[in-house]
Amino acid sequence: MNRLFSALAAACRNRMGRATAVLLPVVLACPDATAWLTRIDDDGTLESLPAIVQTRCTTCHRPGGGAPFALAAPEDFRRRLRQIDEVLARDLMPPWPLDPGAVRMIGDAIALRPQERARLRRWLAEGAPDESFVRPSAPGSAAEAIADDVDGEARPPDLLLRQEAPFTVPAEGVLVTRSFVLPVPASAMSLVQRIEVRPSHPEVARHALLSIDLTGSGRMLEKADPDPGYPAPGDMGLTPAGAFGGWSIGSGANRLPAPFVRAVPGASDLIVQFDFHPIGREVPFTFEVALWCALPCEWSDALVPVAAGSLVIDLAPGERGAVVEETFELPVAAALVEILPHAGAAAVGVEVLVEPPGDAARAVLAARRWHPDWHRPFTFRHPPELPARTRITARIHFDNSPDNPSNPFDPPRRVRLGHGPGFEQGLVLLQFAPADAAERPHLERLHRDLYLARIRARQGWQRSQGSDLPARSTEAPVRR
Ligand code: HEC
Incomplete structure (x- = not known):
């Protein structure tokens, strides 16, 4: 096993050595979009209403973000005042299940802090007027609140795996589980720090769980089914689904803090389990998974x-x-x-x-x-x-x-x-x-x-x- 990992690490170092000439500095997708964020205390509470909405709602409530309607401007809120107030009152949105602030997790920028919730609800009670929805005149220093979570990897992925054949998500049903098999080329890089799952239709896919299959069992299951993928969870023997990370709506990339990495042996299979929620019409679903190697990468941190x-x-x-x-x-x-x-x-x-x-x-x-x-x-x-x-x-x-x-x-x-x-x-x-x-x-x-x-x-x-x-x-x- 150790020898395998040393070989993987060597392969990764070689690959990275070749790639350094084309590395770009990591930049945010749109750095200016965050310059006006201000924070008022250490738990990351945001001061202005536009900052709260942009960070805690628009991440998902935008075209292609997976939520059923956009929430960015005051008129979006005026259209559904009661409904929004109700989900805020019942703590259903944003869907962050962990107690905010206690332990910081990657992706927790969507968690609404108690003061922000109260602020939003007061604004809704006033009818969500435009006048209160103003950015502070002094730009804040707290882009950090979301910078970590913005999908801003400028470097092209080291490996892009695609599910080409569409799977038809049925129109009816409550939960449809389907696992897909993406072969990893033998020459692929082996230590991954960042994974992005890019579904064609996030509105039907609530989450995906990834794992690595070295046994070929996933391929066999896929062959046995006439449609793309197979109708079972992605667990493989002692390897539970999600052992290679995962994705859910609004979660952005699955990024590990440096120096930690996930090992992916070349010539293995990446198994991707999706759970779908049918939405009343058939959806031809495809997806891709982008993987980035760590810089520098050491298998010892896998x-x-x-x-x-x-x-x-x-x-x-x-x-x-x-x-x-x-x-x-x-x-x-x-x-x-x-x-x-x-x-x-x-x-x-x-x-x-x-x-x-x-x-x-x-x-x-x-x-x-x-x-x-x-x-x-x-x-x-x-x-x-x-x-x-x-x-x-x-x-x-x-x-x-x-x-x-x-x-x-x-x-x-x-x-x-x-x-x-x-x-x-x-x-x-x-x-x-x-x-x-x-x-x-x-x-x-x-x-x-x-x-x-x-x-x-x-x-x-x-x-x-x-x-x-x-x-x-x-x-x-x-x-x-
Ligand atoms: C991580 C992604 C995400 C974030 C962040 C998020 N939402 Fe949602 N929201 C969703 C999804 C997905 C649905 C659809 C839920 C469903 O169909 O079960 C939804 C549904 C809703 C609904 C409709 C609920 C219903 O009863 O049908 C409201 C209202 C709402 N969101 C408000 C908000 C507000 C306000 C914020 C910010 C404070 C927010 N959401 C942040 C993903 C998100």
Whole structure:
């Protein structure tokens, strides 16, 4: 394994060596557009209404941004005063599930701060007048609030993979899962820092989860289906979907903070799982994935995924307060770089706690209003460095009652492990970079051991149930 990675690293260095002559400095897509942003305090609260709207709404509410209508100018708000006020009052928009400010994540610029919410609602109550929608006369220094999240990579991607044949997303249905197989050329670069998923129709695609398949299983599944892709999640053996990052509406590029990278072996397959929401008409869907190598790149900073959670999920109709939880001990010192919760419509909260030896436990991720549509990786701006023997707990809270607004069934039904409406997942994927690259195998073993223990627990549970349980939805849910 080490030899493979050294070869990959060498390939990457060679490639980068050749590429340096054409490197461009990284610039923002439109630097002037951010010059007028001002901040009034350290948690990133924005002062002016145009800045709030531009940063927290227009990211998605613009043509091609994935949201159903544009929100940029006062007249856009006047058209739907009541509806907008309601989603703000219920904290449904912008769709950022994490508590803002506590731990900074890449992409959290869309999170609306409490003062901004109050400010917007006051303006809506006045009828969203043009006069109040003015930019401050003194330009602020806080372009940083969004600069990190603006899609501004000027350098052309090192690798562009395309799904050429369109997949027809059906007009009807609640959730359509489809995985696509994009072959990675044998000569491709191998250490990736930035990934952009570019769907042709973001309005039908809520999120995408990427993983690398070295087994050829994805190709076989694709061959067996006459249409592009195959109708199942992108998990491959011990590699869960999303182990290579992901995308959701408004998330921008999946970028890792320097120096961390993801390893992609040449001649492998990139598996891209999309979850589609049909929109009442058929959509010919294609997409491309752009990948950028890190500068400079070292395989020693490549991430190792470790999943925590449970494969035993069984929620009674109406059940509230069920929790899936797993704690493990980190065998080696490592940075925790990214967290991807795998949880569906019955999940209402996700937490990840870290407890270094001799220290108190603290939350590094807290989503108190989980929504399955915003299923995506959360990448730390400043990944916490954790010492060896840090205890890590991943916890998912479920609510299978009608009080959970995401529950697709009314009255609620029994919910078990699987994919699709009426089925649930309970895994949290944690991406680590070991402080010492020689210790990678310890993390890889941890992932395998935890996985096997979960499979054994599930087999034991299945025996106790005495029946073979379906793992896919067969009944149509009732939309509420
Ligand atoms: C990350 C992307 C994103 C951001 C940022 C965002 N929205 Fe949305 N918004 C969406 C999507 C997608 C939908 C469609 C939801 C659906 O169909 O379920 C939506 C729907 C809405 C709706 C209609 C809700 C309904 O009941 O149908 C309103 C109102 C709204 N957004 C307001 C806002 C406001 C105000 C902001 C900024 C403060 C904002 N959104 C920020 C993606 C976003």
